Amino acid sequence: MNSQPALQTALNHRSIRKFSEQAIPEELFAQLIAAGQMASTSSYLQNVSVIRVRDRAKRAQIRAICAGQGGAGHHYVENCAEFLVFCIDGARHKYFAPDAQLDWTECLITGSVDVALFAQNLLLCAESCGLGGVYIGSIRNDINQLAEILHTPEYVVPLVGLCLGYPAQEPAQRPRLPAQVVVSENEYQEANADELEAYNQTVGQYYNERGNADLDWRKQIQGNLCTEVRPEILPFLHKQGFAKR
Structure with missing residues (x-):
């Protein structure tokens, strides 16, 4: 699997909002998830879950959330090859330790850092393999509705989205x-x-x-x-x- 050097890839980063119709091979997608998982994680807690949104109806609902009050929203949420939602996940911790005190603000911070490191590892590796992407913070425009769409339980917070695919533009x-x-x-x-x-x-x-x-x-x-x-x-x-x- 060919990839560009990490430093060159990082220095060439730009957000991509137009994608070709080419699908991402499953083998490559699996490697990108593995690369995300290999990011540093606070105290080995592995606070991250990734929701791969393939259902077109759900993508349309999420696009509407991104639009907020008026507007059409980000078309690339629907049109990209892969749309991922990165979540802080403490539910697994509660499984192993029901008395885990996850309500401390520090737990939210460590979860947010873990999500950021996982997501950035994934995108950097994706870009090194010729893919492009753009993070979508506007999924939090209506986080309650988003949680309903994705069925995120207690101790799980959908934090940021990522559109991923083969670029169909070369923005500055x-x-x-x-x-x-x-x-x-x-x-x-x-x-x-x-x-x-x-x-x-x-x-x-x-x-x-x-x-x-x-x-x-x-x-x-x-x-x-x-x-x-x-x-x-x-x-x-x-x-x-x-x-x-």
Whole structure:
């Protein structure tokens, strides 16, 4: 099975939102799941379950959740070769240890980290084999309905989706923050205002070249964080047995 070097693959990453109709071979899919499972896991708890959504009706329902109030949602949720939902899973822990105290917030954090590592391992390996993908956080637009669609029981939280398939586009890379803004030495260092403003202009130019002249990083942050951010998430987590203390 041919694959590109890890460093080259990581540096070439871009989100893919248009896919060909080519199916992913089952052997390759199985290897990608195995690669995800080999990611580091906190205290060997293996807090992750993956739901492979192949039912087209369920995909259509999830696409509608991603759309939120109005809009058509992400067509690639329905059209990609594979749509995966990564879940924090404490149900197995309860099986082996019924008195496990999963309601501590730390258990939610370790589960979230495990999910992120598993999902990133899987996507990185997929990209190295010529596949592409895009993570779908908007599945949490209505997490209660999503849980009903996927029949996730107590102590299981569907956290993020992933569209996966063979790319039918070659999008440009979005510019990342300069390394000197991200990396501190020995102690936290605040980002330099001039560097932040320069980066904001770089992002604005990126969007302008792609036909969206009224968007930059500042506006993207404001649009995402200067309003309610899925307020139903905390009650759902409590219902599932997490983050109560």
